[in-house]
Amino acid sequence: MAKLESSSKQMDDLFDQRNMDWYFDKLVQMIVFISGISAIIFVVGIFVFVTVEGMGFLLEGFSFTEVFGSEYWEPSDEDDPEYGMLALIAGTASVTGLAMLIAIPFSLGAAIYIAEFSTGKTREYLKVLVELLAAIPSVVWGFIGLSIMNPLIIETFDVPVGLSVLNAGIILGLMAAPIMTSIAEDALKAVPDRYREAAEALGATRWQVIYKTVLPAAKNGLLGAILLGVGRGFGETMAVLMATGHSVNIPGSVFDSVRALTATIAAELGETAVGSEHYQVLFSIGIFLFLITFIINLTADLIVRGIKNQ
Amino acid sequence: MHKTTLEKANSAESMFSVSALNVKNKKTQKLYSVLFLMMTLLLILPVLVILGTLIVKGGSMISIDFLFTDPVNGMTEGGVFPALLGTVWLVSLALLVSVPLGIAAAIYLSEYASDNWFTRIINLAIINLAGVPSIVHALFGLGAFVMFFGFGTSILAASLTLAIMTLPVVIVSTRESLQAVPHAFREACWNMGATRWQTIRRVVLPNAVSGILTGVILEVSRTTGETAPIMFTGAAFFLPFLPQGIFDQTMALSLHLFVVSTQVPNVPEALPYAVALVLIGMVLLMNSVSIALRMYLRGQKKW
Amino acid sequence: MVEKTVVDTEFDRVVKAQKCKIEVNDLTISYAGKAALSDVSLKIYENEIFGIIGPANAGKTSFLKSLNLMNTFDANMKVEGDIRFNNRDIHQLRNVYALRSRIGVVFPLPVGLPLTIYENVALSPRLRGIKDKTSLDQIVERCLQRAALWDEVKDRLNSLGSLLSGGQQQRLTIARALSQEPEVLMLDEFSIAVDPVTTMRIEDVLKELKHEMTIILVTNLVQQAHRLADRTAFFLDGKCIEIGDTEALFNGEVKDPLTLDYIEGRFG
Numbered sequence: 050m051a052k053l054e055s056s057s058k059q060m061d062d063l064f065d066q067r068n069m070d071w072y073f074d075k076l077v078q079m080i081v082f083i084s085g086i087s088a089i090i091f092v093v094g095i096f097v098f099v100t101v102e103g104m105g106f107l108l109e110g111f112s113f114t115e116v117f118g119s120e121y122w123e124p125s126d127e128d129d130p131e132y133g134m135l136a137l138i139a140g141t142a143s144v145t146g147l148a149m150l151i152a153i154p155f156s157l158g159a160a161i162y163i164a165e166f167s168t169g170k171t172r173e174y175l176k177v178l179v180e181l182l183a184a185i186p187s188v189v190w191g192f193i194g195l196s197i198m199n200p201l202i203i204e205t206f207d208v209p210v211g212l213s214v215l216n217a218g219i220i221l222g223l224m225a226a227p228i229m230t231s232i233a234e235d236a237l238k239a240v241p242d243r244y245r246e247a248a249e250a251l252g253a254t255r256w257q258v259i260y261k262t263v264l265p266a267a268k269n270g271l272l273g274a275i276l277l278g279v280g281r282g283f284g285e286t287m288a289v290l291m292a293t294g295h296s297v298n299i300p301g302s303v304f305d306s307v308r309a310l311t312a313t314i315a316a317e318l319g320e321t322a323v324g325s326e327h328y329q330v331l332f333s334i335g336i337f338l339f340l341i342t343f344i345i346n347l348t349a350d351l352i353v354r355g356i357k358n359q
Numbered sequence: 360m361h362k363t364t365l366e367k368a369n370s371a372e373s374m375f376s377v378s379a380l381n382v383k384n385k386k387t388q389k390l391y392s393v394l395f396l397m398m399t400l401l402l403i404l405p406v407l408v409i410l411g412t413l414i415v416k417g418g419s420m421i422s423i424d425f426l427f428t429d430p431v432n433g434m435t436e437g438g439v440f441p442a443l444l445g446t447v448w449l450v451s452l453a454l455l456v457s458v459p460l461g462i463a464a465a466i467y468l469s470e471y472a473s474d475n476w477f478t479r480i481i482n483l484a485i486i487n488l489a490g491v492p493s494i495v496h497a498l499f500g501l502g503a504f505v506m507f508f509g510f511g512t513s514i515l516a517a518s519l520t521l522a523i524m525t526l527p528v529v530i531v532s533t534r535e536s537l538q539a540v541p542h543a544f545r546e547a548c549w550n551m552g553a554t555r556w557q558t559i560r561r562v563v564l565p566n567a568v569s570g571i572l573t574g575v576i577l578e579v580s581r582t583t584g585e586t587a588p589i590m591f592t593g594a595a596f597f598l599p600f601l602p603q604g605i606f607d608q609t610m611a612l613s614l615h616l617f618v619v620s621t622q623v624p625n626v627p628e629a630l631p632y633a634v635a636l637v638l639i640g641m642v643l644l645m646n647s648v649s650i651a652l653r654m655y656l657r658g659q660k661k662w
Numbered sequence: 663m664v665e666k667t668v669v670d671t672e673f674d675r676v677v678k679a680q681k682c683k684i685e686v687n688d689l690t691i692s693y694a695g696k697a698a699l700s701d702v703s704l705k706i707y708e709n710e711i712f713g714i715i716g717p718a719n720a721g722k723t724s725f726l727k728s729l730n731l732m733n734t735f736d737a738n739m740k741v742e743g744d745i746r747f748n749n750r751d752i753h754q755l756r757n758v759y760a761l762r763s764r765i766g767v768v769f770p771l772p773v774g775l776p777l778t779i780y781e782n783v784a785l786s787p788r789l790r791g792i793k794d795k796t797s798l799d800q801i802v803e804r805c806l807q808r809a810a811l812w813d814e815v816k817d818r819l820n821s822l823g824s825l826l827s828g829g830q831q832q833r834l835t836i837a838r839a840l841s842q843e844p845e846v847l848m849l850d851e852f853s854i855a856v857d858p859v860t861t862m863r864i865e866d867v868l869k870e871l872k873h874e875m876t877i878i879l880v881t882n883l884v885q886q887a888h889r890l891a892d893r894t895a896f897f898l899d900g901k902c903i904e905i906g907d908t909e910a911l912f913n914g915e916v917k918d919p920l921t922l923d924y925i926e927g928r929f930g
Contacts, residue, residue: 060845061748063760070789071757074554078471084460085467088484088530091523095491098502158398166392175399177650182406184646185639186584187493188613192620192635193409226402254384256391277490284492286587291621311494311587318498318591323506335498339491346490350483473737540776547773547835549735551786551842552763561785566776661776662824 096339103332106132110326111333122297122308124317124327132330139299140214140307144289145282147218147303152226152278157271159226160233165259176234183227187287194220194292208304212294215303220292221282229278236270236353237263269352276349280342286311310334413639417632425633430615434597434623439634441601445514445609446641448602449589450582452518453525458575460522461529468530469537470545470559489527493587496524500592515605517593524588525578532574536567541662569656576649580642586613596622612638681708682749683846683876684729689743691724691733698724702743702902704895706846711868711877713891713908715884717930720897722880726848729878730765731758747846763790766839766875770851772831774823775838779806779815782823782834786841801841808871809837810863829860836864840871847871848878853886865890884925888912896921 110132119133163175198220199211206215240263248258264271294306295316314331321328428438472478500520510516540563548558594611596618602609616638620631684706691699699721706712714722724739731752733739745752747761755761763786775782783802792798802819806812811833815826823834832852839847849868853861868877868890881887887894888908895905896918904911904921916922924930 060760060764061750064750064755064757066760067757070554070557071759074556077556077559081463081467081471084463085472085481087460087464088481088488088526091526092484092487092491094503095488095495095499098507099495099498102498102502155398155402158395159402162392162395162399166395175403178403180650181643181646182403184580184584184642185406186586186613186642188584188586188616189635189639192616192631193413195620196631197409197412223402223406230402255388280490284490284495286492286494287617291617311492314494314498315587315590318501332498332502335495339495342490342492342495343487346487347483350486543769543771543773544775546732546735547767547769547775547838548785549732550730550762550765550767551789551838552759552761553785553789554759557789561789562775562777660825661822662774 096336099332099335099339103329103334103336105324106326106329106333107336110330120297120299122313124321124330130327134310134334136297136299137308137310137313137334140293140297141283141289141309141311143214143300143303143307144217144221144293144309145279147214148221148225148282149275149279151219151222152229152282153275155222156226156229156274156278157233159230160237160271160274161259163230164234164237165255165263176231179227179230182223183231185224187224187285188291190220190224190288191291194288198292202304206304210294210304210306212292213304213306214293214300216294217289217292217307217309218303220288221285224285224288225278225282228281229274232274232277233267233271236267236274239270240266273349273353276345276352280345280349283345284311284338284342286315290315310338410639413632413636417629417634417636420629420633421636426637430597433625434619435626435630439612439615439637441598442610442612442615442634443637444601445594446583446612448514448605448609449518449521449593449611450579452514452605453521453582454575454579456519457522457526457529457578461526461578462533462571464526465530465533465537466559469534470555470563485527485530488523489531491524493524493585496520496588497591499523500588505592511606512591512595512608513593513606514602514609515593517589517609517611518605520588520592521582521585524585525581528578528581529574532577533567533571536570536574537563539570540566544662566661569652573649573653573656576645576652580645580649583645584613584638584642586611586617589614612641682706683708683747684878685744685746685749686729687744687746689725689728689741689745691721691728691742692740693724694738697900699728699897699900702897704902704905706876706878708876709872709874710892711872711879711890713887713894714878714880714897715882715887715894715924716897716903717924718882719899721900722897723850725897726767726850726878726880729846729848730762730767734758763842764845766842766844766847768832768835768839768847768849768852770854772828772835772855774826774831774834776822776824778820779823779826779834780819783837783841786838805837805840806834808840808867809833810867811837828855829857832856832860833864836867844875846876846878848880850880851882853881853883861886884927896924898924 116132116134117138118135119131120136120139121131121133122136123131159175159179163172163179167175194216195212198216202208202211202213202216244262244266245258248262249255253261289309290312293309293312295308295312296306297308298305300307314334317327318331321331425438426443427440429440430442431437468478468481472481497520500516500523504510504516504519505512508516510519544562544566545558548562549555553561589611593608594614595608596610596614598608598610612634616631616634619626619634682705686705687703689699689702690697702721702725714725716722727733727736727739728741729745729747729752733741752758752761775785777785780802783805784798787798787801792801803812803816806815811830814830823831826834832855836852852864856864865886868879871877879887879891891908893905894908894911896903896911898920903918904916906915906917911921912925914922
């Protein structure tokens, strides 16, 4: 009995002793916390580093009317370089716009088919296929634009150049569509089955159910999918570099060659001297791209979060 | 049984009209189903045609020799070995950084973080990190790793840039597989006097590890295909020698495709197709492995 | 049999007068501001089975959770008041894990961890630092035997514990709790997902175990408390209405008529 008593006393002493496990647990907690906030650190870091490099131009050489009002992008002019981004912005906008014109209906259609019409194995296969399509690297897409689409467009439409808004738009549309399909399909699947059952019980056909019940309920998620697609198209680099023709131009038709903001950085950064004005201008394009995608992603997140709170 | 003839006729008529409506509905339903199927196929078929074209035009060049010999004669002949090796270097080093970091971050988000504004900011940062254009990541890599930290244009700088860019892939997939482990298991463990870490190590991680693996494979595939982030941070158009360490530059398969298809004159037509085929083959292979693993795991029931 | 039980209780009561295992004073628990339990004060003695009965939402589970400080894992759960374990204020402990490792817990729904049956039971000894294979083998066999599960699983110790039947998983949970060599065993409505035969087997096990440890038995079955508990507390709507000798309570010697109404099944 006395022995038991003392062992119990010893056990009680453990209440006051922090052992290896206790300290290791605290250490792990610290490590994972730091890793957890690393995402914040990196996003802030990206903004800070890109801004610092591009700041020189924004503070001194920047002129709003020149940058956003002029279509003359002549950074290599030794006497009087000009940094009008109007044509580059028009290039990015036209390619992204055409891409969305293609991707939005088709990805929503595909999402509706996969989520609402297909069943069993077919659905599985389609989802896997869509996922694989989303994995094709952008440089491969660029190569496809360059080597396959280019001659195809020249032949089909009898135009002198096949690297154009049309080419890059189709490529970018095909690129963005699988991701948009996946997200849109998730949004449709998030609509509870009881909505469908209730509508079906009233005698509605499948399409009526989808059109009148499912789509309105999934509206925010679908909008989020579209926004993320826009963000992706907007920020795409290699594919637009290779498929647009890369000539500074405000496009008059889809057969015109253009040049995108992202592609400009990719093509010119290697030729500029570190710290030169041209170099700083390219970084300030980076700031612009960062801010726009930040806003797009933030909006998409707020919209998607909106459904969860309902 | 005691219905009047009139009632019978009525009910028969209404039944008939219902079935007529049904037939019509079935028809419209079929129509819509076909319409949406067409849209789905229009999305998928061109890509399959393109893949087929790649195989037809580049397939003849693919051989073991092509994979393991150096490019010669101004990159117009020979194989892709240095680029292939460089991609392996870049991807491995990027994984070495992003996998532990991403898993730790996911553990924090799934096991420690409570649902508050701070966690929401972290989640927002992850979404944004995934959404920042790849060329902006390249600018960041150049400003931070190449210049500020003084790594120069090197495998190290390029890998770190890739690691940060693909970090969200690891975090999101790991977090998902951690959260798939039921909460009751954690509580049972805590009740036994296990610390949070002991619980994670002994019960949560072992049951999430295969899910994490599928995410990592997915990340490998993403990292392999990236081009823009490595253009100015560590990948070279052409190098006459293989990299000796992490502070050397290297060739990379993705950039090699860009170079042979746009920058090099007099390249035989099949060569870039073959390079594209090798690249896309690697990426799709890893994605298929990841998908197959996921499907296999879904079939395994552990609770 | 009945007589023997009575004699036991009498004997225990005398011994336990000094040996208070757990003492709770003015315990109040709330979730995000909503009270779940208020102003509970009671003592639990060594080597007794302390029954807690009461309808759903009476605060029974919250009470158990506060005893082994599970509130540290639940940001919404707030515990106020004084809880003493072996006359030590548990809110002042420097190592809470040491406290939890000495309290075994069995849940309403069985939780077989997704480890092998062997590892389910060997987990707690491993956490304590026992690595020796023979010691582990011994502990596993002994705990499974005492939980009346050994004979059914001895040939498949390497299959997954989480895939056993409900009744087997509940006994596995008990074996796992016993592997902690606990001083207190807390059972929270353990028979909800268990068939009657298994329930009776577990009840027999508990009668044996009380000679070695203190048992707190939260139950939704008043007759189970009657069969097992030395003393019983009646919780209702977050308040402890009554505590008394089980036999006395079931004989109608109650201070609050609500207790008798509940015992006799007039509500709940």
